Amino acid sequence: xxxxxxxxxxxxxxxxxxxxxxxxxxxxxxxxxxxxxxxxxxxxxxxxxxxxxxxxxxxxxxxxxxxxxxxxxxxxxxxxxxxxxxxxxxxxxxxxxxxxxxxxxxxxxxxxxxxxxxxxxxxxxxxxxxxxxxxxxxxxxxxxxxxxxxxxxxxxxxxxxxxxxxxxxxxxxxxxxxxxxxxxxxxxxxxxxxxxxxxxxxxxxxxxxxx
Numbered sequence: 001x002x003x004x005x006x007x008x009x010x011x012x013x014x015x016x017x018x019x020x021x022x023x024x025x026x027x028x029x030x031x032x033x034x035x036x037x038x039x040x041x042x043x044x045x046x047x048x049x050x051x052x053x054x055x056x057x058x059x060x061x062x063x064x065x066x067x068x069x070x071x072x073x074x075x076x077x078x079x080x081x082x083x084x085x086x087x088x089x090x091x092x093x094x095x096x097x098x099x100x101x102x103x104x105x106x107x108x109x110x111x112x113x114x115x116x117x118x119x120x121x122x123x124x125x126x127x128x129x130x131x132x133x134x135x136x137x138x139x140x141x142x143x144x145x146x147x148x149x150x151x152x153x154x155x156x157x158x159x160x161x162x163x164x165x166x167x168x169x170x171x172x173x174x175x176x177x178x179x180x181x182x183x184x185x186x187x188x189x190x191x192x193x194x195x196x197x198x199x200x201x202x203x204x205x206x207x208x209x210x211x
Contacts, residue, residue, distance in 0.1 A: 005055025
């Protein structure tokens with residue numbers, strides 16, 4: 001499982017889901033969203049069938065909100081962007097009859113997650129040891145995965161634009177930040193299952209593979 005979710009990308013790019021979301025990764029689109037407190041309701045939507053999940057981002061009337069919990073097929077608990085995924089939900093401004101778009105960059109996050117594990121010489125969960133569950137400080141990799149995902153997202157978005165598109169500059173910016181973070185971050189790995197770190201590994205020695 002990736003160490004980040006869509007909501008973590010908002011810390012770096014608050015307008016990401018307004019400016020760069022793709023139709024193929026939009027799972028809900030509606031025009032009847034209402035918010036009261038931290039409850040978002042859309043009678044025309046089926047969030048369960050669509051695969052809505054905590055950590056995704058709902059764009060409601062132009063505001064990017066975290067999905068905190070799927071309450072039912074037609075209701076979500078949402079929040080303004082929080083300091084962390086375990087912080088208390090913060091009520092957005094109330095709205096009624098607003099446009100709603102629920103989309104995800106899960107595929108891009110998953111691709112970068114797989115790359116990071118490969119660079120560390122670690123298997124996905126359930127694979128040969130050591131696997132990702134043997135990383136004792138997974139939160140240390142959150143920033144790395146977010147920066148890598150943003151590079152992949154903007155690189156993909158820029159591919160349909162001219163060479164002078166600002167999207168190219170943003171893709172290059174996040175690539176450099178990703179590479180810089182990769183040189184600095186390190187993880188503690190438990191190699192024998194006793195809960196104690198036996199190795200320290202850094203992902204900064206291999207070449208970054210673009211989408």
